[in-house]
Amino acid sequence: MENQEIQITYTTTEKPKPNAESLEFGKIFTDHMFIMDYSLEDGWHSPRILPYQPITLDPAAIVFHYGQTVFEGLKAYKTKDGHVRLFRPNKNMERLNRSNRRLCIPEIDEEFALQAIRELVRLEKDWIPTAPGTSLYIRPFIISTEPYLGVAPSKRYQFIIILSPVGAYYKEGINPVKIAVEQTFVRAVNGGTGEAKTAGNYASSLKAQELVAEKGYAQVLWLDGVEKKYIEEVGSMNMFFKVDGEVITPSLNGSILEGVTRNSVITLLQHWGIPVIEKKISIDEIYQAYKDGLLEEAFGTGTAAVISPVGELSWNGEKLAINGGKIGEVSQRLYDTLTGIQYGTKEDTFNWIIEVS
Amino acid sequence: MENQEIQITYTTTEKPKPNAESLEFGKIFTDHMFIMDYSLEDGWHSPRILPYQPITLDPAAIVFHYGQTVFEGLKAYKTKDGHVRLFRPNKNMERLNRSNRRLCIPEIDEEFALQAIRELVRLEKDWIPTAPGTSLYIRPFIISTEPYLGVAPSKRYQFIIILSPVGAYYKEGINPVKIAVEQTFVRAVNGGTGEAKTAGNYASSLKAQELVAEKGYAQVLWLDGVEKKYIEEVGSMNMFFKVDGEVITPSLNGSILEGVTRNSVITLLQHWGIPVIEKKISIDEIYQAYKDGLLEEAFGTGTAAVISPVGELSWNGEKLAINGGKIGEVSQRLYDTLTGIQYGTKEDTFNWIIEVS
Ligand SMILES: Cc1ncc(COP(=O)(O)O)c(C=O)c1O
Ligand SMILES: Cc1ncc(COP(=O)(O)O)c(C=O)c1O
Numbered sequence: 001m002e003n004q005e006i007q008i009t010y011t012t013t014e015k016p017k018p019n020a021e022s023l024e025f026g027k028i029f030t031d032h033m034f035i036m037d038y039s040l041e042d043g044w045h046s047p048r049i050l051p052y053q054p055i056t057l058d059p060a061a062i063v064f065h066y067g068q069t070v071f072e073g074l075k076a077y078k079t080k081d082g083h084v085r086l087f088r089p090n091k092n093m094e095r096l097n098r099s100n101r102r103l104c105i106p107e108i109d110e111e112f113a114l115q116a117i118r119e120l121v122r123l124e125k126d127w128i129p130t131a132p133g134t135s136l137y138i139r140p141f142i143i144s145t146e147p148y149l150g151v152a153p154s155k156r157y158q159f160i161i162i163l164s165p166v167g168a169y170y171k172e173g174i175n176p177v178k179i180a181v182e183q184t185f186v187r188a189v190n191g192g193t194g195e196a197k198t199a200g201n202y203a204s205s206l207k208a209q210e211l212v213a214e215k216g217y218a219q220v221l222w223l224d225g226v227e228k229k230y231i232e233e234v235g236s237m238n239m240f241f242k243v244d245g246e247v248i249t250p251s252l253n254g255s256i257l258e259g260v261t262r263n264s265v266i267t268l269l270q271h272w273g274i275p276v277i278e279k280k281i282s283i284d285e286i287y288q289a290y291k292d293g294l295l296e297e298a299f300g301t302g303t304a305a306v307i308s309p310v311g312e313l314s315w316n317g318e319k320l321a322i323n324g325g326k327i328g329e330v331s332q333r334l335y336d337t338l339t340g341i342q343y344g345t346k347e348d349t350f351n352w353i354i355e356v357s
Numbered sequence: 358m359e360n361q362e363i364q365i366t367y368t369t370t371e372k373p374k375p376n377a378e379s380l381e382f383g384k385i386f387t388d389h390m391f392i393m394d395y396s397l398e399d400g401w402h403s404p405r406i407l408p409y410q411p412i413t414l415d416p417a418a419i420v421f422h423y424g425q426t427v428f429e430g431l432k433a434y435k436t437k438d439g440h441v442r443l444f445r446p447n448k449n450m451e452r453l454n455r456s457n458r459r460l461c462i463p464e465i466d467e468e469f470a471l472q473a474i475r476e477l478v479r480l481e482k483d484w485i486p487t488a489p490g491t492s493l494y495i496r497p498f499i500i501s502t503e504p505y506l507g508v509a510p511s512k513r514y515q516f517i518i519i520l521s522p523v524g525a526y527y528k529e530g531i532n533p534v535k536i537a538v539e540q541t542f543v544r545a546v547n548g549g550t551g552e553a554k555t556a557g558n559y560a561s562s563l564k565a566q567e568l569v570a571e572k573g574y575a576q577v578l579w580l581d582g583v584e585k586k587y588i589e590e591v592g593s594m595n596m597f598f599k600v601d602g603e604v605i606t607p608s609l610n611g612s613i614l615e616g617v618t619r620n621s622v623i624t625l626l627q628h629w630g631i632p633v634i635e636k637k638i639s640i641d642e643i644y645q646a647y648k649d650g651l652l653e654e655a656f657g658t659g660t661a662a663v664i665s666p667v668g669e670l671s672w673n674g675e676k677l678a679i680n681g682g683k684i685g686e687v688s689q690r691l692y693d694t695l696t697g698i699q700y701g702t703k704e705d706t707f708n709w710i711i712e713v714s
Contacts, residue, residue: 060383
């Protein structure tokens with residue numbers, strides 16, 4: 001695999017680059033995409049970069065009916081002096097293969113996939129916005145393409161990478177969000193697909209998300225599917241709480257996603273000597289801490305927002321205001337450090353950065 | 358909607374019809390397909406029948422990433438005298454809309470969707486095989502087509518119907534299957550999407566299915582996701598047990614699919630005066646009945662097999678042989694009655710049949 005050459009077909013009609021000010025998330029895509037095919041006979045083969053273009057599939061393709069698909073999400077950042085960098089992309093490739101195993105999709109060569117990302121990003125480097133906080137979102141994904149209505153793993157797949165320039169998540173300073181603890185719907189359960197990055201987990205979240213949005217909440221905080229008692233995660237973020245000087249986060253229990261940002265946050269906190277504990281956290285424990293005046297900070301972690309402080313938590317009809325609705329000290333320090341490393345203004349102590357150019 | 362006319366474009370190259378003997382499930386498709394589009398401005402519009410052809414989608418289409426999609430499955434049967442009939446298709450359209458609501462997909466007009474099915478089946482009636490037990494499988498499905506990487510309901514959809522001639526499920530008499538009770542993986546949980554017919558439920562089932570297949574089992578019997586104790590359903594069938602003269606089946610608890618065949622079986626049993634009870638059924642209860650010599654029959658129900666008797670149930674390292682591995686009396690009577698109604702050799706007492714031609 002490592003020796004396969006990526007064939008490149010260049011676009012003949014470059015699209016206009018968007019205005020960095022008006023960028024939204026995931027709506028605009030660059031000029032090229034990467035594709036590679038899988039068949040039982042040939043394994044993963046024919047890696048190629050093509051002009052960004054529609055995918056053509058048989059209407060019976062398994063992905064449409066049985067959702068056998070996985071994806072990843074990471075970003076390329078441009079430093080002040082024009083270097084292009086990825087943040088721990090090997091972690092995403094490892095996770096992609098963990099997702100593949102859960103979904104019975106043939107594993108990819110992680111090294112080669114990373115090489116494909118680098119080659120595509122290098123080609124599209126002029127698409128990486130440079131305004132503060134902007135970046136190029138990278139979406140690798142695998143779809144099952146065999147036309148067959150039986151519930152069985154596909155015999156054919158496509159691995160595709162598309163790129164989308166994205167605006168700053170926080171345009172006017174970091175604004176803590178309001179989130180609502182979900183008491184009816186469940187995102188994932190032990191023994192299910194919660195720890196894989198696969199389509200069905202997100203489809204199942206839409207309804208709850210829609211209902212809380214009507215009440216003015218930005219996101220749903222999921223509880224475990226068994227006892228509806230233990231905190232899992234938020235939409236597309238892992239959760240952290242600072243209680244009485246100690247930072248706690250739900251342990252990897254099989255039903256939450258192992259976030260790359262989560263792992264980086266834990267590493268930083270340990271490095272700083274701030275106690276951080278992974279454990280089962282009940283919503284009651286958080287409520288009690290709040291009542292006792294010990295709930296100091298709450299924040300989500302994920303590639304999109306990096307750190308997303310929570311200003312209000314709605315639970316059981318009560319509204320828990322956290323840190324007066326302002327970003328906490330640890331949240332801010334984590335945000336500054338992580339984005340500093342990503343954009344090259346802070347030292348990359350842990351060797352998290354991989355250069356593209 | 359009812360007044361919208363379905364535009365038809367006929368194929369110019371008819372495919373050869375397959376040999377009824379060699380038909381498999383869901384691998385061959387007919388000459389035409391139905392498509393209808395949805396947009397926020399126009400709602401469901403532009404219903405049309407086209408030559409069967411690939412679908413072309415932006416690689417960022419929501420269905421590939423977040424699995425916002427639903428589907429249905431039913432069959433058209435040809436009687437000896439050439440009439441084409443559907444079995445309770447209105448039930449499938451109702452369920453499609455229940456699935457739509459769970460997945461935040463705009464509802465379809467059930468009457469119109471049924472009209473579309475009838476028109477497409479009528480056009481393709483020469484594709485309906487006539488050998489005993491064969492039929493034309495109908496797969497309506499809806500996919501989210503908006504190119505957007507945000508986790509939110511799509512603003513655009515396609516409703517598609519494809520048709521596949523399928524062989525007799527039982528080629529040499531009914532052969533009871535061996536199934537294994539799943540103790541590690543979970544298909545669905547209360548508050549999740551189990552009662553909707555949506556892709557993610559099937560994606561999550563692949564791994565367990567693969568593992569039991571290696572041990573010679575045809576299917577997985579799912580237990581509930583909370584206590585891993587109560588019987589849910591099998592792959593794509595609902596489950597029934599006959600214990601000491603009484604038929605029992607798991608009640609509709611929010612995490613199993615409400616099968617059309619299940620409903621028909623309950624109706625028939627009631628009509629025949631055979632006690633049938635919908636309730637929470639623990640695997641322990643079934644095991645105890647088996648030990649006491651009271652487990653008389655076990656069978657799955659679904660559109661594909663109609664009735665699928667279970668000859669062996671593997672649970673906790675034990676193999677429970679049911680009715681000596683032979684089909685039971687009630688299972689056989691249900692199979693004969695349902696297929697008799699479907700193929701027109703038995704009276705349609707309950708008005709379940711809708712004629713196509
Ligand atoms: C369900 C879920 N949890 C957590 C995360 C955060 O993971 P990461 O930090 O790798 O972006 C994501 C986003 O990728 C997600 O989709
Ligand atoms: C998960 C599941 N359960 C049960 C069934 C049986 O439903 P029906 O009798 O409507 O075919 C199916 C098949 O449609 C299914 O996919």
